[in-house]
Amino acid sequence: MKKGETQLPILIVGVISIVLLLYLFGILSPIADGVRALFLPVQRANAFVMSALGFHGTGHNVVELEKRAKDLEARVSTLSVDYVKIRSLEEENRHLRETAKFLQNSTYDHVGARVISRSTDLRDSYLVIDRGSNDGLEIGMAVVVDDGVFIGKITQLYSRISRVTLVSDEQSRVAATKAGETKLLGVVEGRGTQLAQMTLIPQNEPLNPNDLIVTAGIEEKIPPNLVIGIINRVDSKPTDPFKIATLEPLSLRDRIDLVIVLRPAVLRPEPGL
């Protein structure tokens, strides 16, 4: 073996040992943040290019997605008709106005972010966004897409990037209720597929397919009335204390390129600071 060849492995092992030590003592974090900041523009550009080229991620092909989108659109239309029948026109208008203007009416500030990476495994549904603690984000904050549909919450963050765990992830849990109600109805749990499950619904609560499910707002950083999805099926046995419902999230994870993170207004940085 040549002299140079023996020296390099020793050098690499030395560098790795030093990096490991620095990592264990937490000295490496500012350097890691610096390197991340260096590469973040490249990641953003990559994500932009991929979105522009029509690549949005995994799981479905375009034909299947279009079919699903049409199906959802049809169901939303049916839902709207049902609402007209059930509620008065005035109440419905108020609700729609509230949904459309939830950002202005709520006490929540918002931060826009671009998706720079995403999971390729449906069981582990997450997105990586290009905003982090430097932008005022915190763990547990709600993430919505531009029309106000709740897609998940922040579960891990660095100074410049964060991980958003989606509603359909196996580890996701969100307190939820029916649209138009204020009390907690159940918990929306991910199933590791495109679907989610609403559990712990009391037997005496009426719940039907095509009911709209929204956030309950009992979690500190998640505002109420953010649309999560539509009930697909309700499973109920008279002997069980709770009902279970299958929920179809309204956001297609394969189509998410830009998201909005909601943060309580009290966390908004003061001007001039």
Added chain:
Amino acid sequence: MSFQRRSIFIAFFACCIALYEVGMRTFFPIPYAYFFPSMGIICLGLFRRWNEEVLIFAFIVGCLHDLFSFHIGFHFVGFPLLVIFLRFVSLNVMTNRSLYSLIAMVLLGRYCFWIWETFWIWIGSIVMNNHHIYISWSELWRRSLWDILFVSLCFLIPLFIQKIFRLRRKSMDNYGSVF
């Protein structure tokens, strides 16, 4: 080209590959999202006996994987260790430098690295209570198929080019041996 210049080129190349793997790759639909070129490049590099270059490449790719992932992986240790292990295997176990031995090497690398990743995800879930999903068998064999395809193409295309443009001496066999 001097070693320093080569190192800069390799560092740039490693950054491109790593950024593709942690970002762009995830935007492709399945099964294209399972294509991780770094393992194939490492094996091809070792096959060509570019040992030092491969070590640098592995270290940089590992660092970037760690920087953009949210679970403990110690990829910056794992990748160079894998290079050292594969080099040991190629020196002591592999009997020839055929396409089959290259495929065997890349599969060995892929499965060893899967063990490394699974081990650290498991440690992370115990020590730090992080619930990250283990890489499934279905994903693993799909990654392996991409590895086989990638190294086979990288092995065969230069051979065909050399054959077509008659860059290879007639007395050489397909693996570069003179007879």
